[in-house]
Amino acid sequence: MKRWVVLAGAALAALALGVAVGPAGLDTAVVARALVGRGDPIEVAIVRDLRVPRVSLAFLVGGALAMTGAVLQALVRNPLADPYLLGLSGGAGLGAVLAIALGLQGAWAVPLAAAVGALTAIALVYRLAVVASGVLDTRVLLLSGVVVGAFASALVGAVLALSPAEQLRSALLWLLGGFDGASWKALAVFAAYASIPVIILYRASRSLDLLSLGEEPARFLGADVEPLKRTLYIAASLLTAAAVAVSGIIGFVGLIIPHAVRLLWGHTHRVLLPASFLLGGSLLAAADALARTAFAPLTLPVGVVTAVVGVPVFAVLVRRWAT
Amino acid sequence: MGDVIFRAEQLTYRYPGVAEPAVCDVDFHVAEGELVGIIGPNGSGKTTLLRLLLGVLKPDGGRATAFDRPASEWRRPQFARMVGVVVQREEPVFPLRVRQAVMLGRYPHAGAFGALTARDAAIVKTALADADALHLAERWTATLSAGEWQRVRLARALAQEPRVLVLDEPTANLDIRHEMEVFELAATFVGERGLTGVLVTHHVNLATRYFDRVVIMNRGRVAAAGPPATALTRAVLETVFEWPVDAHPWRGIPQFVPLRKNEIT
CATH class of the missing domain: 3.40.50.300 (P-loop containing nucleotide triphosphate hydrolases)
Structure with a gap:
């Protein structure tokens, strides 16, 4: 019980921080009034139409990435797995960079192109990893993800090299991840879409406990391993694809949060998955607040913040793990 | 039978x-x-x-x-x-306490969302005791010796009540x-x-x-x-294992000794 209070507290604090701070430099009192719709219309708009959806989207994306990371680590039985390992980020990046390079207009052009790229990569990796008689080989899955990702990255490099300077800048910033495109509409679409894979993954919690032991022991403890692996891979990939589409490629949340939760509260997925969601969401909401304010009025890519904060934390965790 | x-x-x-x-x-x-x-x-x-x-x-x-x-x-x-099965090789990747590892043997009974109750905890405890592993209950599985790990997996199979x-x-x-x-x-x-x-x-x-x-x-x-x-x-052992053995009854039960090359006569 105590851990859920701690996690809920962290989530509320991160959300409050994200709404309270920003390049506009509004006082906390002003923000609080604007939140309930009182005060200067511009301040109300900044708080209610920019900050609240942005912070909420960052929270949901962070939660989705952390939860996916936890699932994939158990699926491929590799503590280094993260949501992007499976070639998704390469595919999404290629889609987005192509859309930017071709100068496609509209708020949804880049996210849709990224989603198409991610889905293509998912299909390709899945096709490669299904070996004889419909068995999904998770070792091949890992390797396929790496090669598809590498191939897409090479194409991204080619597109970037041929892009004019202005588009090169937008493309690079997109690749590093951020929530500049956040809106109530994006939040609503993402929340509606993400809830389905999130529920599917959570419902698989006990099967994930078994699968972490290895496929053979899992089977003899009652897991239907083959359909389970397919369901997990597809749900996790589709969730990540949506996260990438709305926010670009944000590293480290999906890798380190599950490990932090394991160290704190152990490896039972019934706890691990929701706790990772809450902690990942809190981290990303706070990181986005930092990204917006550290060099205001310039915005850092939030992926840079999560990496700069995440790498040292992860290094410490790895040391603890090793001893 | x-x-x-x-x-x-x-x-x-x-x-x-x-x-x-x-x-x-x-x-x-x-x-x-x-x-x-x-x-x-x-x-x-x-x-x-x-x-x-x-x-x-x-x-x-x-x-x-x-x-x-x-x-x-x-x-x-x-x-x-x-049926409770202990397979040949099983190496845990993520840390688990022994008690949690044995609780996995209750999953076939609890299903995906059924509650794990005090009764399940009692069955786990009995299984651990039966496999002579109760003293290991709070240890991390990664710290167990080969013999201890084997007994814990046996306890997990017993917890399935097979x-x-x-x-x-x-x-x-x-x-x-x-x-x-x-x-x-x-x-x-x-x-x-x-x-x-x-x-x-x-x-x-x-x-x-x-x-x-x-x-x-x-x-x-x-x-x-x-x-x-x-x-x-x-005769069966020599054919199957392709190695000479001697058979010596011990308390009336045959025991087999593989021979060294210089012991073959």
């Missing part, structure tokens, strides 16, 4: 891309309440035979039935409530004491609690003393089967 638990009839299986069948025309059964040993050289098809009987592989020829039904047709959770225990080379890297403990535990569960036991082992000298029946596999086929006294003979 009671009902037939596992039955193989003309059972044949080929791994894809391998010409020689791994299991070929095997007839064999395990009856309720027996402790049965599967013996044979490396690569003779012992584990494949088990995997067929446990419904993980589908036969290419013949039939593999478990509880009077084709083994591969059982739903896995249902099967896991009847009718049948299947152990695949459970004593492969254990010293004498830990090996004997596993055999003693298996014999106790079968002899005193009415479970059925199937054990794959290389240990012919323990086989003669523990098992009700043995089946000796060689190149995918049954080389001999029956009570150890008749099935485990010097």
Whole structure:
């Protein structure tokens, strides 16, 4: 019980921080009034139409990435797995960079192109990893993800090299991840879409406990391993694809949060998955607040913040793990 | 003896891309309440035979039935409530406490969302005590010795409250004491609690003393089967293992000594 209070507290604090701070430099009192719709219309708009959806989207994306990371680590039985390992980020990046390079207009052009790229990569990796008689080989899955990702990255490099300077800048910033495109509409679409894979993954919690032991022991403890692996891979990939589409490629949340939760509260997925969601969401909401304010009025890519904060934390965790 | 638990009839299986069948025309059964040993050289098809009987592989020829039904047709959770299996190798990647690891044996009963109750905790505790592993309950699985880990996995299988225990080379890297403990535990569960036991082992000298029946596999086929006294003979062992042995009765039970090259006369 105590851990859920701690996690809920962290989530509320991160959300409050994200709404309270920003390049506009509004006082906390002003923000609080604007939140309930009182005060200067511009301040109300900044708080209610920019900050609240942005912070909420960052929270949901962070939660989705952390939860996916936890699932994939158990699926491929590799503590280094993260949501992007499976070639998704390469595919999404290629889609987005192509859309930017071709100068496609509209708020949804880049996210849709990224989603198409991610889905293509998912299909390709899945096709490669299904070996004889419909068995999904998770070792091949890992390797396929790496090669598809590498191939897409090479194409991204080619597109970037041929892009004019202005588009090169937008493309690079997109690749590093951020929530500049956040809106109530994006939040609503993402929340509606993400809830389905999130529920599917959570419902698989006990099967994930078994699968972490290895496929053979899992089977003899009652897991239907083959359909389970397919369901997990597809749900996790589709969730990540949506996260990438709305926010670009944000590293480290999906890798380190599950490990932090394991160290704190152990490896039972019934706890691990929701706790990772809450902690990942809190981290990303706070990181986005930092990204917006550290060099205001310039915005850092939030992926840079999560990496700069995440790498040292992860290094410490790895040391603890090793001893 | 009671009902037939596992039955193989003309059972044949080929791994894809391998010409020689791994299991070929095997007839064999395990009856309720027996402790049965599967013996044979490396690569003779012992584990494949088990995997067929446990419904993980589908036969290419013949039939593999478990509880009077084709083994591969059982739903896995249902099967896991009847049969507890300790596989040869299992290396945990993520840290678990022993108590949590054994609780996984309750999952087939609890399902995806059923509550794990005080009753489940009590069953886990009993299983740990039965496997002589209760003192390990709060340890991390990664810190266990090979013998301790084996007993914990045995406890997990017991927590499934199975009718049948299947152990695949459970004593492969254990010293004498830990090996004997596993055999003693298996014999106790079968002899005193009415479970059925199937054990794959290389240990012919323990086989003669523990098992009700043995089946000796060689190149995918049954080389001999029956009570150890008749099935485990010097001639059979020398043919199957391709090494000379001497047989010495010990308290009336044959024990086999592999010979050194300079001891062959």
